[in-house]
Amino acid sequence: MKIDDYQLLVHLFENQTIRATARKVLISQPAITQRLKYIEEYFDVLIFLRTPKKLVLTAAGELIIEHAKQLLKEERAVHAQVAHSKGVVSGKLSLGVSSLVSQHYLPELLEAYTAIYPAVSIDLITGVSEEIRQAASDFHVCIVRGEPVKDHHYSQMFSDPLYLCDTKPIGGNETRPFIEFKTDSEFLKLIEGWLLNKKGLSIKRSIKVDQFETAKQLMKRGLGMTVLPQSILDPECRELPHLALEDHNHQLTRETWLCYQPRIRSLPQVDTFVRFAENKSWI
Known part of the structure; x- marks a missing residue:
């Protein structure tokens, strides 16, 4: 009928x-x-x-x-x-976002975005970037760190320099606990390679936590050293001993990417969010 x-x-x-x-x-x-x-x-x-x-x-x-x-x-x-x-941006916006970005940047971004586009409904999943990349087809937009999502259009949001941080002078005679955290294999390889080539650094692996923020809080309380991106270093951290991760005098960084499939951007809620995120000053 x-x-x-x-x-x-x-x-x-x-x-x-x-x-x-x-x-x-x-x-x-x-x-x-x-x-x-x-x-x-x-x-x-x-x-x-x-x-x-x-x-x-x-x-x-x-x-x-x-x-x-x-x-x-x-x-x-x-x-x-x-x-x-017609002319009103609405509908569901599905986002897959790196845990670090979701903790430190996303709340402010979504608050500002939904204030302008209140008819858009936000669906949000956060996690390790590698997990978000693997499930990229489930989202309209992904924000990941490290490598962008394959077969997606992507733009760089910001570059995040890396630092080894501790409450004690770095490179002394004391063997210090190294605080590890859950992250993707590509980032682990980057850190492992740097630690392997860094002479005069004595560490022991005795603490492993779920994320950057936990590692930062343990480090600030003198429980060991850890690698942190510049984006989450608060003023207290900047006053503590820290060492830039460098390879052949080149600062090692962690890149953050905004990724989406080009055809998906034809959805008004996706296009407005992409433009909103790309025009934001992140660091």
Whole structure:
């Protein structure tokens, strides 16, 4: 059944004859008779009794006409809502975001974005960047650190220099605990390579935590040293001993990327969020 079939039933009910309905909808009488036959076969009931003067509704026909009127009313309501929504950015925005970005930057970003686009509904998943990359097809937009998402369009949000931080002078004779944290394998390799080549640094691996922020808080309380990105170094950390991670006099950094599939950007809520994020000053 098409919406036009329900509209035809209402026209037949209102005009009471096939002839009058044909004049109203500009369709031939045989064509209307054939469509009515199809509709009655679809419901497997007789909807109208054909009398010499007019069409008379059967009991089943009364139910079907009420259903047709309600359906057409709902159809008009949907059209009105769609017309009203034109020019209004709305819909669901699905985001997969690195834990570090979600902790330190995303709340402010989403607060500002939803203030401008209140009709947009936010779906958010946060986690390790590697997990977000693996599930990238589930999101409209991904914000990840390290490497961008393959087969996606991407733009760099910011570059994050890395530092080894401690409460005690770095490179002394004392063997210090090294506080490890959960992160992607690519970043672990970067740190491992730097530690392996750093001479005069004596560490022991005795603490492993869930994320950067936990490692930072343990480090600040003198429980060991850890590697932290510049973006989460608070004023207290900057006053503590810290050493830039360098390779051949080149500062090692952690890149942050905004990633999405180009076709997805045609959605207004995605396009506005991408432009909003790209125009933000992150550090």
